[in-house]
Every structure is written in C-alpha cells, then in structure tokens.
Amino acid sequence: MKKFYVLLVTIAFVIPSFGQIINEFQPNPVGTDPANVSFELKGTPSASFSGWIISIENDGINGLVDRAAAVSGTFDGNGLLVVSVPDLENPSFTVVLTDNFTGAAGSTDIDTNNDGVPDDLSAFGTILDAIGSPDSSGDATTMYGTQLGGTDFAFLGSEPQLAFRDGSSDDWYAIGQADSTIYDLSGSILSSGNFDTDPLLGTTFGSINPIYTPPSGPTLQTTGGPVGGLNYVVGSGPSNEGTFTVEGINLTADIVVSAPANFEISETSGGTFGSSINLSDGGTGTIGTTPIYIRLVESLSVNSYSGDVDVTSTGATPLTVAVSGDVVNPPTNAIIITGVFDVQDGSAPKGVELYATQNIADLSVFGVGSANNGGGTDGEEFTFPVASATAGQFIYIVGTGQVADFTTFFGFAPDYESGAMFINGDDAIELFENGQVIDIFGDIDCDPNATSSPCPEWEYTDGWAYRNDATGPDGLTFALANWMFSGVGTLDGIPGNGDSTSPFPIGTYSETLSLESFDVSSFKLFPNPNNSGQLQIIGSPGIDAQVEIFDLLGKRLIQTNLDDQNINIQSLQSGMYLVKISQGSASTTKKLVVK
Incomplete structure (x- = not known):
C-alpha cells in the first residue's frame, strides 16, 4: 500500500534563534524499510534546541498524526544540524517545521472532515517551514505544504530519493527515485553541470548543499x-x-x-x-x-x-x-479478481486471489495495481512474468516479503509477491490486460473508511471480500452486488484462516451459477455445528445432487451423492469446512463447523 505523510518538526529552542528551515531530507528508498531516516535542519549557528519530528498520515486526505519522535542537538558553525528519526514508512510526505506540538500520535487530526484543508492546528505552535512532495499526480492535489505557509513539489514521476535546498538561495530541488534526475519545485529538469558540486554524487548532510547557477545561453x-x-x-x-x-x-x-x-x-x-x-x-x-x-x-x-x-x-x-x-488485440478477459484479504496478524498477509477463466499461454500481458484510500488509480504496478496458466487455476499475489505469512495462514505458498499488494481494507484493486482495466474491486475514487464516507459498504479492513459465483469480470465499474464481505475484523489477530469465525473462502469461486435448476435456499446442514459424525442435508426431496466437502485450503475431503440425505463425516477433524452442493451447472456452498 502506498501512503504519504505530513511531517512536522517541532522545535523548542534553548537560546534565541531565527530563520529555522528544513534543509535536506532523504526519504526511504522504494521497497525498503530502514530503522531510521535523516533530516538536516538549518538555523542559527551554535543554537541548541530540543523538539519533535511528527509524521501525519495523509493517504489522499486524512491528516491524522501517525508518528512522533523527540529530537535534540546544536546547530554547527554553518547553522546545520542532522537528526535521525524512526522510519516514517514511505518515501513521500510533506515536511512541516513548527515550534511546538501538544498533540498525540494516533489521535491528533489536522483535517477532521477529510476535505484536504487543515481545519484544526490547535496542537501546533508557529509553523516555520513546510515542503510537500507527493508520490503520485493524484496525491499532488491533496498536499498540505502550501496551505501551511510553505510550498509543494509537483509530482516528479516517482518518489524523490533526496530533497535539498540550494546552498545559497534556499530554493528546493529533488532527485527522482526512478530516474536519478534533478528537478526543481515545478518539475523542471536541471542539469547537474549547473551545480558547483554534483548532487547526484550523494547526500551532503552536515555540509553546505550544492549551489545552482542558471544557464546563460539558450x-x-x-x-x-x-x-x-x-x-x-x-x-x-x-x-x-x-x-x-x-x-x-x-x-x-x-x-x-x-x-x-x-x-x-x-x-x-x-x-x-x-x-x-x-x-x-x-x-x-x-x-x-x-x-x-x-x-x-x-x-x-x-x-x-x-x-x-x-x-x-x-x-x-x-x-x-x-x-x-x-x-x-481485444481483451480476452481470461482472468478475473475473485478475492481480496487483509489479515491483521502482524499486518500480514495481504493480497488478492485471481482466477483464470481459460488457458493463458503468456501471463505477462496481465497485471494488477492497488488504488489506495480513494486516491484514484496508480496504474499497473505489478506485471506478471512470462508464464502460463490453465483454466480454473487460482493465482495468489501477496505483499512483498509476506510469502511465509501467507503460507502459515493458509497452508500453501502464494504464486507471486509485489509491493502493490500492501493493501488495507479500504483499498481498491484494478486488473489489467495489455494496459487496459478489465476488472475492478472497489471504487478507486472513494475511501470506505473515511469519516462520512459515501461508500462504507465495501470496506474489508482486517477481513475479506469474495466474488459471488458466475459474476465478473466487471470492467471499469465496481459491481458491489457481485461481492460478499466478511465484515470488519474477522481476520484480526488469528493464527490461521480456519481459526476465524468467518474464514476467507479461498479457492471456492465457481463460474457456474449458484441458482439455476433448484432452490439453493432450501438446503440446510443439520446439525451445524456438528459433533455427531453424521451430517444431514435437508432440502427438496428427490433431488439428485452431488455433495463435496472441502477444508479451508481447498482440498476435497469427501465426495458423495445426495441420495439418502445423510453423510458420514466421522473422518473430519474439529474445524471449519465448506460443503458444496451441485446439480448440473448449478451449485451452492455452505459452511460447516465440526466440533
């Protein structure tokens, strides 16, 4: 999941000081999670101070204080001070310098109605400096830097790997993460040859920053x-x-x-x-x-x-x-999104389940992306490698580094991992074929977890959402009626899928209709929960149907015909199971608890 943050550096000076600004900072490199990140402040030489660096989670438009860390030190003879603070999680944020902070991480919110405009700065003193740096063009419209008396970078095409002020004019520059190109605030490209020292050689923490001289010719x-x-x-x-x-x-x-x-x-x-x-x-x-x-x-x-x-x-x-x-060529729609999950057991695993509706010779024409917190599309962030898939195959993608978590939770390994799958239960998913969206889960322009959200119905925080049988793909428009939801918190703090009161129905999607030639609602499992070793399926008399019982990993344990409506389940251990009842192309799946 991509996030960006508003950072507030709170300073309480021991001796009088003036002109304090943020001079240089180095965001996390994409895909990394260092323990600390560095900031260089600029102020009065030899002045001592102590204060706070505070990150405010923005996620499009949020404003909630996410982290708070105390800092202290003394400006050197050049008026510079380098401080280190705990990891701020992601490489794009707005940085704000203020002389006081009386709030608390996790509760102070500068944008209480989530409209992108700060409306409660009561926890902050005088704001001395602000600089915003968005990680997408959509985020560029919701930054707080300019509104807090500072300024904002334009979107540079990627997150910055370094942001620094001119050593003479104090103008802001940034080096792009993706291309190592030097940009000014507007996004114009600058030549490294016009600086007195090459900014591309690395950081200058503790030293005077490179100085830019504009070109004289055309x-x-x-x-x-x-x-x-x-x-x-x-x-x-x-x-x-x-x-x-x-x-x-x-x-x-x-x-x-x-x-x-x-x-x-x-x-x-x-x-x-x-x-x-x-x-x-x-x-x-x-x-x-x-x-x-x-x-x-x-x-x-x-x-x-x-x-x-x-x-x-x-x-x-x-x-x-x-x-x-x-x-x-026209899209084949050979893959659909069938499930999303947000497990809160150490915040992992998170990811998606996809389903191949036909044989695919080359998966590399397909890809996925996550749209975070109603911030609009981030495009195709993960593209499959050259590989094949067969009709009826389920494909699982999890967040980078979460393979072991998925394996522990579900009992088998996922197929792929990607940073695009660091999703929370308020993030939408887009499925692409040849660069075009062919299926979607969630509304990419709406955050279901926001205050007074117009779309709370598709939230799956610490839970899951799963596609109804015989639906999809849905193209560019999210079809809420095609999905079922676990409810918030059903996968919170549990060691495995089978331990949930509402387990993720992994690998159970069917292309056939759930209602066709018989009344699904008429079938009931009795007793349920069951500790008798015998399962009775009560339904319409005389129906010739097939019954299959699966564990939560999708392994079929029992297969029989529904003739006398009684099934021997003595071989089943205590736990949760899925009972699938089929007749022709019609089917229904019900949950069974064995004590």
Whole structure:
C-alpha cells in the first residue's frame, strides 16, 4: 500500500534563534524499510534546541498524526544540524517545521472532515517551514505544504530519493527515485553541470548543499517524460493522450517539437494533432511551461511502438522525450479478481486471489495495481512474468516479503509477491490486460473508511471480500452486488484462516451459477455445528445432487451423492469446512463447523 505523510518538526529552542528551515531530507528508498531516516535542519549557528519530528498520515486526505519522535542537538558553525528519526514508512510526505506540538500520535487530526484543508492546528505552535512532495499526480492535489505557509513539489514521476535546498538561495530541488534526475519545485529538469558540486554524487548532510547557477545561453527544459501507456485496441484508435511540458529561456528562435513516426502531437487536449509544433517566444526570449499532448495515431496494426519526441531551438542543447504505446488485440478477459484479504496478524498477509477463466499461454500481458484510500488509480504496478496458466487455476499475489505469512495462514505458498499488494481494507484493486482495466474491486475514487464516507459498504479492513459465483469480470465499474464481505475484523489477530469465525473462502469461486435448476435456499446442514459424525442435508426431496466437502485450503475431503440425505463425516477433524452442493451447472456452498 502506498501512503504519504505530513511531517512536522517541532522545535523548542534553548537560546534565541531565527530563520529555522528544513534543509535536506532523504526519504526511504522504494521497497525498503530502514530503522531510521535523516533530516538536516538549518538555523542559527551554535543554537541548541530540543523538539519533535511528527509524521501525519495523509493517504489522499486524512491528516491524522501517525508518528512522533523527540529530537535534540546544536546547530554547527554553518547553522546545520542532522537528526535521525524512526522510519516514517514511505518515501513521500510533506515536511512541516513548527515550534511546538501538544498533540498525540494516533489521535491528533489536522483535517477532521477529510476535505484536504487543515481545519484544526490547535496542537501546533508557529509553523516555520513546510515542503510537500507527493508520490503520485493524484496525491499532488491533496498536499498540505502550501496551505501551511510553505510550498509543494509537483509530482516528479516517482518518489524523490533526496530533497535539498540550494546552498545559497534556499530554493528546493529533488532527485527522482526512478530516474536519478534533478528537478526543481515545478518539475523542471536541471542539469547537474549547473551545480558547483554534483548532487547526484550523494547526500551532503552536515555540509553546505550544492549551489545552482542558471544557464546563460539558450536553454530548453522538458518535464513529464517518458510518456507511456498510449494504447488502444486494434481498430479503435487513436490512443488516449499523454502529456509532457516544454519551456525555454534565453531563446533566439522558436522551439520546434517534432513527434516520432506513428505518434502525433497537439498544444490542446482534444485539439488538432499533427507531426510537429512551433512554439514562438514572441520576441521575449522566454517560453513558459507549455503542455504538449501526444497520442498514438489511428489505423495501426497490432504491435508495440516507441520513439523520441525531438525538442529543438537554435543554439540550445536538443532534448528528447521518450514515448511508447501498444496496439493490442481485444481483451480476452481470461482472468478475473475473485478475492481480496487483509489479515491483521502482524499486518500480514495481504493480497488478492485471481482466477483464470481459460488457458493463458503468456501471463505477462496481465497485471494488477492497488488504488489506495480513494486516491484514484496508480496504474499497473505489478506485471506478471512470462508464464502460463490453465483454466480454473487460482493465482495468489501477496505483499512483498509476506510469502511465509501467507503460507502459515493458509497452508500453501502464494504464486507471486509485489509491493502493490500492501493493501488495507479500504483499498481498491484494478486488473489489467495489455494496459487496459478489465476488472475492478472497489471504487478507486472513494475511501470506505473515511469519516462520512459515501461508500462504507465495501470496506474489508482486517477481513475479506469474495466474488459471488458466475459474476465478473466487471470492467471499469465496481459491481458491489457481485461481492460478499466478511465484515470488519474477522481476520484480526488469528493464527490461521480456519481459526476465524468467518474464514476467507479461498479457492471456492465457481463460474457456474449458484441458482439455476433448484432452490439453493432450501438446503440446510443439520446439525451445524456438528459433533455427531453424521451430517444431514435437508432440502427438496428427490433431488439428485452431488455433495463435496472441502477444508479451508481447498482440498476435497469427501465426495458423495445426495441420495439418502445423510453423510458420514466421522473422518473430519474439529474445524471449519465448506460443503458444496451441485446439480448440473448449478451449485451452492455452505459452511460447516465440526466440533
């Protein structure tokens, strides 16, 4: 699960001090969980202080204080102090510097109505500095930095691996996690050669930060690249639009933007597209940040396409923006989402169950992503490797590092692990085929766990949700009626699935209808719970049906015909079982407790 945090550094100075700011911080590298993270503060040389660094969980729009740690020290001769605080879990957050904090982790909330606007800062003193750094374009709209008197980074295409102020001007810069590119606040790319020391060489905690000198000649900048995902199903082009920006300073001529073969560009979304664009500076020598929209042209055959957009201007170093897209066959819908689970036994395992409806020669055209806390899509975050699957096969994906937890809880190993599956019971799941969403669980734009949420009905916190038989895939629209839910807390603090009063019905989805030729509601198990060794199935007389009894790992233990309506279950140990009653293509599954 992806989260981002608002960080508050609370300072109580022992001697008078002024101009305190946050100067540098190094977020967690993606996929890691270090014990501590570092922050560099800047203030009055030789001033001593003690205070707090506090993280506020945002998750789109939340505002709840998540962590609080005491810090203390003395600014050195350059006015710098490096402090270390316990891990803040994820690599994107807003950092706020304030002179006092009287609240408590887990209860203080600066955004009580979850509308993205701080409405209760009573636990904080004077806010001295604030800088926001979102980890997605959706999160960029819900940051608190600017609202608290500071500023926010634009989304840089990935989480930052380092954020630091200029050693002279105090302007903010960040180095992208994905591409090790240097960005300014707006997301413009800066050349490492324009700094007095190369920021890409590493952190400068305890030393004066690199100093940037703007270029003097014609200079071009692009942001937002590379642009991918420009896809369409064969016969239905052109593709969706992607976007990047172009700007220039000290120009002596127009900026010319040229699309590669099979792509087309426009200055306007939904406007007229062509192979090139001329951007005029109007004699000023400057062209401000200008969005360029790009798409894959129509009428292409099934294939993968890629190339570089060329950005040129006389006297300036040419730039390129890589673009790519695919023309694909119509989706096969060969996989559907059949279950999600959020086990709260040490917060693991968490993940999804998928089901193959037909034989699949190459799984790598499929993938999944999690949409966290109503923050909108994060796209395809996990893509299957090249592998095959057979019709009727269940596929399990868990959070990275949770293979052992899943094996212990369910009794067998999952198939894959991914950081995208660090989900909580208020996160939606998207299933992709060739980059297109073919199935969905949950509303990607709604948090069922938020205060006054309009969608509380699909929450599965510390529990599970499971697809009803013979439903799905649901495409882009979540179909609540196609799912059943355990209720909150049914998988909380238990060692195994069978220990729950409502176990996850793992591996029980069926493509056949649960209601067809007989009345499912008429069948009842008696006695249930059962300690007699004999199970009576009470239902419509004269029905010729098959009965199968499974353990919670999906292993069939008993198979018989429903003739005399009595079944010998003396071989079953105490525990929870699933009884499946079938006739033709109709079936129903009921729970049985053996004492």
